[in-house]
Amino acid sequence: MIGLYLEEIEIGRVVELGNHHFTKDAILAFARQYDPQPFHLDEEAAAKGPFGRLSASGWHTASAWMKRYVATNQAAEAEMRAEGREPAPLGPSPGFTNLRWLKPVCPGDTITYRTSVTGKRELNSRPGWGLVFSLNEGFNQSGDLVFSFEGKVLTPLRPS
Amino acid sequence: MIGLYLEEIEIGRVVELGNHHFTKDAILAFARQYDPQPFHLDEEAAAKGPFGRLSASGWHTASAWMKRYVATNQAAEAEMRAEGREPAPLGPSPGFTNLRWLKPVCPGDTITYRTSVTGKRELNSRPGWGLVFSLNEGFNQSGDLVFSFEGKVLTPLRPS
Numbered sequence: 001m002i003g004l005y006l007e008e009i010e011i012g013r014v015v016e017l018g019n020h021h022f023t024k025d026a027i028l029a030f031a032r033q034y035d036p037q038p039f040h041l042d043e044e045a046a047a048k049g050p051f052g053r054l055s056a057s058g059w060h061t062a063s064a065w066m067k068r069y070v071a072t073n074q075a076a077e078a079e080m081r082a083e084g085r086e087p088a089p090l091g092p093s094p095g096f097t098n099l100r101w102l103k104p105v106c107p108g109d110t111i112t113y114r115t116s117v118t119g120k121r122e123l124n125s126r127p128g129w130g131l132v133f134s135l136n137e138g139f140n141q142s143g144d145l146v147f148s149f150e151g152k153v154l155t156p157l158r159p160s
Numbered sequence: 161m162i163g164l165y166l167e168e169i170e171i172g173r174v175v176e177l178g179n180h181h182f183t184k185d186a187i188l189a190f191a192r193q194y195d196p197q198p199f200h201l202d203e204e205a206a207a208k209g210p211f212g213r214l215s216a217s218g219w220h221t222a223s224a225w226m227k228r229y230v231a232t233n234q235a236a237e238a239e240m241r242a243e244g245r246e247p248a249p250l251g252p253s254p255g256f257t258n259l260r261w262l263k264p265v266c267p268g269d270t271i272t273y274r275t276s277v278t279g280k281r282e283l284n285s286r287p288g289w290g291l292v293f294s295l296n297e298g299f300n301q302s303g304d305l306v307f308s309f310e311g312k313v314l315t316p317l318r319p320s
Contacts, residue, residue, distance in 0.1 A: 033223075033227070034223035034224065034226050034227045035223070035226045035227065035230060036227075036230055036234075037250065039252075050251060050252045050314070051252070057223075057226070058253065058255075059219065059222060059223045059226050062219060062222075063193075063194035063195070063217075063219045063223065064194065066194050066217070067193070067194045067195065067196075070195060070197055071196075074196075090197065091210060092199075092210045092211070092218075093218065093261065094260065094261060095218075095258070095259045095260035095261050095262075095309075096259050097257050097258050097259070098255070098257050099255045099259065100254065100255035101252075101253065101254060101255050102254075149255075154210070
């Protein structure tokens, strides 16, 4: 995570991931491709739908989190390389738990994401690697929590 | 779910959601937009990466599940309407848990998805509605489980 090896990651650390602006066009494009429900596709149908207005697919909100997570990691890695340090590579994720879509994300909303380290452990099953556990959150421009999940990501130990 | 009201949904029912074929172009397009990690973007970098070959973003695998889920629901609803019955609307999902990416999904893979009803309950907090709980899975063309999560979706009770 952000170029750090498992030993260097502090539990409790909060990393701001920046924000993602949801345009109506992007909401419609994602919905057409992956989640063509009327309340993600059509303003008139959405007015009669569960949220009373057009909203983004929950998978769009999640994918935008990923976009910000990768961008933040890559920026941190580039900064380390510029300082002559070799960053730890970002590992894949085996999955996550407790994903919550708490409020709809609507056209014009800007969601600010962050990740907070909640734990870490070495993996006996995979020498040289550990897991970093995190709470990931997205807040809209009113400060409301709209999205959260508890993630985990494979993270290398520092080479000895 | 598939046009049924909460009372009509049987625990244990398995619904086949059909399959989704992952082309290299679609894998690259999703990755460029939402998950631009080298092992999702570039064959050469992926060869040195965690899976040894190019693989789809896990969020792409999840979004394709959603696509099949919506398509299956909409086909069931259309069939009911053709028979003169009014389907129950598909509600939104408050979230889910235990998402697992068990194996990489690679260019040329075809993932077959299914959803199995694992439970249901009425919501005291939301009269007229309940939650349906499900286990959702994706298998590749070799029959390997590559993706799973435990979902829940708001489902209306039959209007009295």
